[in-house]
Amino acid sequence: MSDLSARSAPLPQPKSRFRDPANESPAFRVGLTVLVLGVLAVLLVAPLVVVFSEALARGWLAAVSSLSNPDAWSAIRLTLIVTAISVPLNAVFGIAAAWAITKFDFRGKAFLITLIDLPFSVSPVVAGLCIVLLFGANSAIGGWLVANGWPIVFAIPGIVLATIFVTFPFVARELIPVMIEQGRAEEEASLTLGASGWRTFWSVTLPNIRWALLYGTLLCTARAMGEFGAVAVVSGKIRGQTATMPITIEMLYNEYLSVAAFSMAALLTALALVTLLLKTILELRHADQLAATRRH
DSSP, X not given: OHHHHHHHSOOOXXXXXXXXXXXXXXXXXXXXXXXXXXXXXXXXXXXXHHHHHHHTTTOHHHHHHHHTSHHHHHHHHHHHHHHHHHHHHHHHHHHHHHHHHHHOOOTTHHHHHHHHTHHHHSOHHHHHHHHHHHHSTTSHHXXXXXXXXXXXXXSHHHHHHHHHHHHTHHHHHHHHHHHHHHOSHHHHHHHHTTOOHHHHIIIIIHHHHHHHHHHHHHHHHHHHHHOOHHHHHHHTXXXXXXXXXXXXXXXXXXXXXXXXXXXXXXXXXXXXHHHHHHHHHHHHHSHHHHHHHHTO
């Protein structure tokens, strides 16, 4: 009987060498939270405070008058034009690339995904230099375009090309996980019922990806407005013609026009904050639809 009870008694469990990270002491958790908040304050909050305080150092009138300068208006208008052209083109490319990758099986799919990720690993300055080498006046294509009155480098088309190259992964990278999660069943059912390809896209695919598309478009917009490296190479920094807002900020700061530079920077920061606010609202209201993008 004693042998049977000894056999039925549970064996002592060995102590685990690892601790549950959720059971740390309150002091450790408070310290870690304070450390993270401190880093965020130094890297994010402090620059915002400095930008707006320097912009308003001489009052609202000085800041507004610096933005009313013709060169400042030209930079703002050029930035908005480039963004308005590049973002829709990137949205079209992102939808097409995501559709091809998720709905079809073909050789080279992995290579296509690698090409989409290429701007993340290539410096924007290198991308701008490649555009200059391809479409500059000394190249065969660029010389012909300049001779026919269609310059690419040191003109708006070059700025648009540089911005598209830097920002085109954002929409595709948001759409690909969502479309993989949804699969092909709904599209195949629509085609089986007699719908055309375009009808299937507009009635089935687009409603399913609309929030991820909007999310990627917001990210692309914020990146396009703030692009500096590639645009600085291809634009030539011609004030009043090819100088976007980030380039104008650098030029004004180098000329010791601090109020004008920080006023322009404050305006660009405000546009970025509005984009961030819209993105946050989208995440809060449509978290379920966007959850698939977090699994990739």
